[in-house]
Amino acid sequence: KQEVTQIPAALSVPEGENLVLNCSFTDSAIYNLQWFRQDPGKGLTSLLLIQSSQREQTSGRLNASLDKSSGRSTLYIAASQPGDSATYLCAVRHAYGGSQGNLIFGKGTKLSVKP
Amino acid sequence: DAGVTQSPTHLIKTRGQQVTLRCSPKSGHDTVSWYQQALGQGPQFIFQYYEEEERQRGNFPDRFSGHQFPNYSSELNVNALLLGDSALYLCASSWGQGGKAFFGQGTRLTVV
Secondary structure, three states, X not given: OOOXXXXXOEEEEEOOOOEEEEXXXXXXXXXXXXXXXXXXXXXXXXXXXXXXXXXEEEEOOEEEEEEOOXXXXXXXXXXXXXXXXXXXXXXXXXXXHHHHHOEEEOOOEEEXXXX | OOOOEEEOOXXXXXOOXXXXXXXXXXXXXOEEEEEEEOOOOOOEEEXXXXXXXXXXXXXXXXXXEEEEOXXXXXXXXXXXXXXXXXXXXXXXXXXXXXXXXXXXXXXEEXXX
């Protein structure tokens, strides 16, 4: 059974710092991995999607990497800003059979960027 | 281009009642999935609809049912509501079952 773990559960940093959020998964047979952002009480905003054949994806100040063999992904945020404060969720899709359709989520990392 | 839209945004129901939540997918998407998110937890997969059929189902009881219409919109129905059904219900759409998922803003259901 696939399990996704995100460490740390919460993180507080001063504005301007570069930071790394971690995601690990137990089954390396994934189809893709997505990082999401969630503001309190709101829906999820898709940040980056990495296909299983890719090693990394970049969008602006965000960079996500994937090491499928070790079951790890990281989300790097450069020059953090107070507006980056949110919960960041990692989710994987299985690569085989009927399980391809659903996303399996971690519990998220709650990020607070202080001015 | 409208993204994924869900209605209503908030809902309060009494234990034992039934509820229907609605979702319109992002333009061009043909697959809709539903998730339940309890406070402080990651979303949990309920089921997925593609070509108007339920294709996959998570570990949820039969009280949870759904439907997909020819225009790809979807409904989630929950019967015999329990206090534990209180949560944020999220709809996600994608092109194909494994495509990049886009989520709506969610429906906050409170059961009293």
